[in-house]
């Protein structure tokens with residue numbers, strides 16, 4: 018380290034201080050007039066790439082509860098609970114995803130036969146407790162008015178088909194009974210022509 022003594026050293030030190038301050042202020046002034054790059058999260062959010070794999074969302078009205086996504090997940094973070102009703106209506110209890118485990122691999126979305134589970138572009142998931150990282154993707158739980166109507170229609174259709182089938186069976190049974198009566202041995206036979214000799218019995222003609 019060079020030692021600066023005397024007046025020349027004092028001037029040199031003064032110049033270094035002034036020069037470094039000017040360099041620093043020059044950088045500050047340059048950035049003062051350029052567009053800031055800082056994003057004021059969470060008020061502002063950064064735009065992500067179109068293929069970004071973020072928090073999932075479910076198009077529940079399209080979902081058929083086939084469980085393919087649940088089975089495809091390599092670390093079992095999806096849990097689906099529902100009850101199937103007539104008319105293909107699902108009564109929903111749970112469609113949850115555990116973000117403590119999820120690695121955003123998208124393997125659950127790719128095989129979905131209805132393409133109704135997606136990884137969105139939302140990435141903010143700040144929580145105070147890890148238990149809050151289990152998110153339910155359902156838009157509604159239980160059943161809607163339209164579901165109840167569909168069930169009612171399906172049950173009426175089922176009853177109608179059952180009644181038709183019963184009527185068909187009854188008609189077939191009646192037909193069989195009629196056919197059996199025609200072949201009944203108690204029925205009067207055709208009269209034999211008189212005067213003909215019975216070839217085996219050998220009776221006399223009279």
Ligand code: SF4
Pocket residue numbers: 079080081082083084085086087097128129130131132133134
């Ligand atoms: S694979 Fe698709 S249709 Fe099947 S349960 Fe998952 S989200 Fe629903």
Ligand code: SF4
Pocket residue numbers: 089090091092093094095114118119120121122123124125126
């Ligand atoms: S993104 Fe991957 S880890 Fe996350 S739920 Fe889907 S399959 Fe499982």
